[in-house]
Amino acid sequence: MKVLEVKQLTKTFGKVQALDGVDLAVNKGEVYGFIGPNGAGKSTTIRILLGLLKPTSGFARLFGKDAWEDAVAIHKRIAYVPGDVNLWPNLTGGEVIDLFLKMRGVRVDQSRKARLMEQFDFDPTKKCRTYSKGNRQKVALIAAFAADADLYILDEPTSGLDPLMERVFQQCVYEAKKKGSSVLLSSHILSEVERLCDRVAIIRQGEIIESGSLASLRHLTRIQLTIATKEVVPDLDSQPGVHDFKIENQHYVFQVDADQLDEMVRYVSQYGVVNLESAPPTLEDLFMRHYQGSTSGGGGQ
Amino acid sequence: MANQPNYQTGLIFRFLFKREVVKLLVWIVPIVAMTVTIALAFNGLYETQEERQALAETMENPAMKALVGQGYGLDNYTDGAMLAHQMLLMTAVVVAIMSMLLIVRLTRADEEDGQLEMLRALPMGRLAQTNAALFVLVITNIVLMLITAVSLTALGLDSIDWAGSLLYGSVLGTTGLFFGAITLLAAQLSDNTRGTMMLGYLVLGLSYMIRSIGDSGNELLSWFSPLGILLGSEVYVNNYWWPILVIVLLAIIIIALALYLQQIRDVGAGLLPQRSGRKAASPMLQSQIGLALRLLRTSLIAWIIGMMLIGISYGSVLGDLEAFLGESEALMEIIGASGDMSITEQFISVLLKIMAIFSTIPALVVFVRLKGEEKKGRLEHLLAKPVSRKKMLGTYLGLSFLTSIVMMLAGIIALAGIGVTVMDVDISFNTLVEAQLVYLPAVWILIGFATALYGWCYKWSGFIWLYLLFSFLTVYLGDLLDLPSFILGLSPYYHIPELPTDQLSWVVMVVATGMALLLSLLGFLGFQRRDIET
Numbered sequence: 001m002k003v004l005e006v007k008q009l010t011k012t013f014g015k016v017q018a019l020d021g022v023d024l025a026v027n028k029g030e031v032y033g034f035i036g037p038n039g040a041g042k043s044t045t046i047r048i049l050l051g052l053l054k055p056t057s058g059f060a061r062l063f064g065k066d067a068w069e070d071a072v073a074i075h076k077r078i079a080y081v082p083g084d085v086n087l088w089p090n091l092t093g094g095e096v097i098d099l100f101l102k103m104r105g106v107r108v109d110q111s112r113k114a115r116l117m118e119q120f121d122f123d124p125t126k127k128c129r130t131y132s133k134g135n136r137q138k139v140a141l142i143a144a145f146a147a148d149a150d151l152y153i154l155d156e157p158t159s160g161l162d163p164l165m166e167r168v169f170q171q172c173v174y175e176a177k178k179k180g181s182s183v184l185l186s187s188h189i190l191s192e193v194e195r196l197c198d199r200v201a202i203i204r205q206g207e208i209i210e211s212g213s214l215a216s217l218r219h220l221t222r223i224q225l226t227i228a229t230k231e232v233v234p235d236l237d238s239q240p241g242v243h244d245f246k247i248e249n250q251h252y253v254f255q256v257d258a259d260q261l262d263e264m265v266r267y268v269s270q271y272g273v274v275n276l277e278s279a280p281p282t283l284e285d286l287f288m289r290h291y292q293g294s295t296s297g298g299g300g301q
Numbered sequence: 302m303a304n305q306p307n308y309q310t311g312l313i314f315r316f317l318f319k320r321e322v323v324k325l326l327v328w329i330v331p332i333v334a335m336t337v338t339i340a341l342a343f344n345g346l347y348e349t350q351e352e353r354q355a356l357a358e359t360m361e362n363p364a365m366k367a368l369v370g371q372g373y374g375l376d377n378y379t380d381g382a383m384l385a386h387q388m389l390l391m392t393a394v395v396v397a398i399m400s401m402l403l404i405v406r407l408t409r410a411d412e413e414d415g416q417l418e419m420l421r422a423l424p425m426g427r428l429a430q431t432n433a434a435l436f437v438l439v440i441t442n443i444v445l446m447l448i449t450a451v452s453l454t455a456l457g458l459d460s461i462d463w464a465g466s467l468l469y470g471s472v473l474g475t476t477g478l479f480f481g482a483i484t485l486l487a488a489q490l491s492d493n494t495r496g497t498m499m500l501g502y503l504v505l506g507l508s509y510m511i512r513s514i515g516d517s518g519n520e521l522l523s524w525f526s527p528l529g530i531l532l533g534s535e536v537y538v539n540n541y542w543w544p545i546l547v548i549v550l551l552a553i554i555i556i557a558l559a560l561y562l563q564q565i566r567d568v569g570a571g572l573l574p575q576r577s578g579r580k581a582a583s584p585m586l587q588s589q590i591g592l593a594l595r596l597l598r599t600s601l602i603a604w605i606i607g608m609m610l611i612g613i614s615y616g617s618v619l620g621d622l623e624a625f626l627g628e629s630e631a632l633m634e635i636i637g638a639s640g641d642m643s644i645t646e647q648f649i650s651v652l653l654k655i656m657a658i659f660s661t662i663p664a665l666v667v668f669v670r671l672k673g674e675e676k677k678g679r680l681e682h683l684l685a686k687p688v689s690r691k692k693m694l695g696t697y698l699g700l701s702f703l704t705s706i707v708m709m710l711a712g713i714i715a716l717a718g719i720g721v722t723v724m725d726v727d728i729s730f731n732t733l734v735e736a737q738l739v740y741l742p743a744v745w746i747l748i749g750f751a752t753a754l755y756g757w758c759y760k761w762s763g764f765i766w767l768y769l770l771f772s773f774l775t776v777y778l779g780d781l782l783d784l785p786s787f788i789l790g791l792s793p794y795y796h797i798p799e800l801p802t803d804q805l806s807w808v809v810m811v812v813a814t815g816m817a818l819l820l821s822l823l824g825f826l827g828f829q830r831r832d833i834e835t
Contacts, residue, residue: 013570014575047568051421051427052418052422052567052568052569053568071421071427072308072309072425072426073305073424075422075424078422080419080422080423082415082418082422084415086416086418086419088320090320099316100419103309103423105424
């Protein structure tokens with residue numbers, strides 16, 4: 001069942017084309033990663049999902065309802081954490097959290113709220129003007145996770161948090177997922193996305209350029225190999241699918257396209273393999289390749 | 302389920318109201334207190350009908366009409382008519398500014414700072430915040446209206462009855478509603494707070510100016526200004542209610558349009574097109590003074606135009622003033638005034654004082670911008686670079702001094718230029734310019750005072766506006782209320798010799814300039830010592 005569905009979404013600001021036919025779909029109980037460079041259109045997409053911006057064309061549906069038309073009904077079932085939390089300087093953090101929860105109209109589990117404040121090491125009695133960026137972020141996170149939501153929309157939610165707090169955040173996402181909630185997580189912290197997300201979409205210049213499970217995305221990429229052999233392997237650097245070839249400490253270090261791996265292993269095994277280390281590509285490798293533009297398009301198709 | 306644009310309006314209203322209630326009382330209480338005090342003062346000062354009739358005489362004067370509006374009920378001049386003439390327009394402008402600031406705070410400012418985004422991501426109707434802001438606006442103005450009406454009636458003065466007082470309050474409240482509505486519409490057009498306020502002030506300024514030119518000459522013109530229409534209610538004399546109806550209706554139409562626009566537009570966006578800017582900083586921008594000038598560019602241009610318009614509208618009055626004095630020459634002689642020249646000059650000197658105070662505003666705006674930069678945390682960026690605090694403060698202070706000169710010149714050149722063409726009295730262009738420029742040291746004292754406040758007590762630096770307001774009131778009401786000279790003397794403008802009647806006193810000029818420099822120096826000392834606020 002699809003909790004969130006976006007089809008051929010476009011948005012233009014004046015002459016600027018911010019989104020150019022974005023497709024997204026998040027299933028129930030899924031944690032969906034949404035990554036892309038600055039200005040690629042992540043926040044624009046999210047703000048359309050929230051009914052804050054009106055799409056130029058295409059549609060965005062949450063729970064089968066239109067994001068713009070049925071904003072109120074949709075918002076009763078979601079929780080949103082932006083990457084830049086702006087609060088009222090003369091209210092305390094505790095007051096803002098209560099206001100947000102009151103407006104969501106959900107039953108608030110007070111002990112859960114208290115526990116979250118403790119876990120996030122958050123002092124709710126201070127005025128918002130005195131909070132650092134990380135602390136303002138905590139206000140939005142606590143308000144989001146203190147009550148259940150069917151869908152959490154998180155736009156770089158951990159920007160400004162220290163690594164300890166980031167771990168608390170990840171725990172919150174795990175728990176939400178366990179309860180069957182869905183999460184749309186936009187983030188630049190790729191290790192976080194890697195750890196939390198079931199599926200990932202990569203957006204660049206207003207277009208989704210890649211999407212799928214991490215495993216399937218990895219399949220499309222290159223594997224880092226470090227090999228030592230008894231005999232010299234002739235012409236290794238000119239074998240099909242080999243990239244970035246170099247020799248370090250009598251080891252061959254190179255990348256190979258995932259679909260050429262089998263062929264490659266067969267070839268080197270003739271020369272007596274004494275050591276073989278392979279590293280799966282990290283999301284970062286994936287990301288870098290996509291970000292660096294279409295110029296390096298020679299990889300696995 | 303359909304779109305529910307009004308969902309949660311109630312909750313947001315309570316939230317906004319709690320935020321605003323103290324601020325609004327800080328506006329409402331002084332406004333009402335001032336009105337009541339002045340009503341009482343008039344009653345005490347002008348006891349006999351003769352004294353009142355003498356004041357009624359001045360209401361025939363086109364310069365007075367330009368300043369405060371048309372006279373009416375002059376045959377039998379009462380305390381009520383006097384109060385409405387002298388105070389209603391000025392108070393209405395204050396109420397308009399209160400309402401404009403209120404609306405911009407609750408709508409565009411929250412949107413610009415990103416709080417609205419947080420709220421709108423919650424189950425909240427698209428119009429909830431705007432609706433709630435409108436409720437706060439309406440309630441504020443109704444409360445102001447009722448308190449004013451009740452307090453004035455409670456004075457128990459003959460001519461200040463309930464019917465008139467209720468209308469008096471209603472004119473104030475309606476002005477607030479109308480300019481609040483204008484600001485709400487402006488908030489849909491501009492995507493930032495400054496632009497919204499500027500559009501609002503533009504409408505307010507034009508309304509005042511059109512009325513001013515209309516009231517002193519072509520009376521038809523006044524009906525094209527909401528302020529002119531509202532003054533047409535002739536409070537305490539004829540008590541016409543139709544102007545209230547007209548303006549309320551207009552306000553409702555404007556509000557409906559604003560709500561419609563609000564509902565169809567993106568959060569954070571304005572409907573006016575945005576130009577894209579330069580790719581790189583021009584050499585001009587790459588200096589302290591260049592940056593400051595760039596930040597202030599739009600408002601400085603707006604102020605120069607504004608000052609020229611004020612100059613033109615007051616200058617055009619001078620011709621009417623001549624005509625008026627010519628007609629009533631006989632009358633003047635019977636009354637035994639010290640000759641009509643002195644009356645012309647007396648009005649000119651009031652106009653010049655008011656112009657001097659107006660040109661103080663942009664000069665202070667320039668200086669206060671430094672505080673704004675500090676508050677928003679942008680000053681940090683600059684001070685983290687090899688820029689000394691002394692240079693930082695010096696830049697804004699220097700610009701502020703310069704602005705005072707430019708603004709004053711813009712205003713007086715327009716006034717004198719128009720004035721000498723329409724007036725055939727032997728006051729020369731140069732005399733007028735000179736008579737205006739002598740006020741510069743007084744303006745500088747205010748700038749110096751602002752610097753000292755900023756240097757030593759950052760939190761209280763807004764106090765400078767109160768001081769300016771006080772100075773304005775002493776000029777505006779000083780003679781009417783017969784205020785003692787030790788109170789008048791608190792305003793620096795009071796000490797400036799009124800040319801050409803008075804002699805130019807270099808001692809006063811030098812002492813005033815010296816005080817301004819001393820206060821500025823004090824500000825530097827404080828600013829070198831204190832923490833930068835974040």
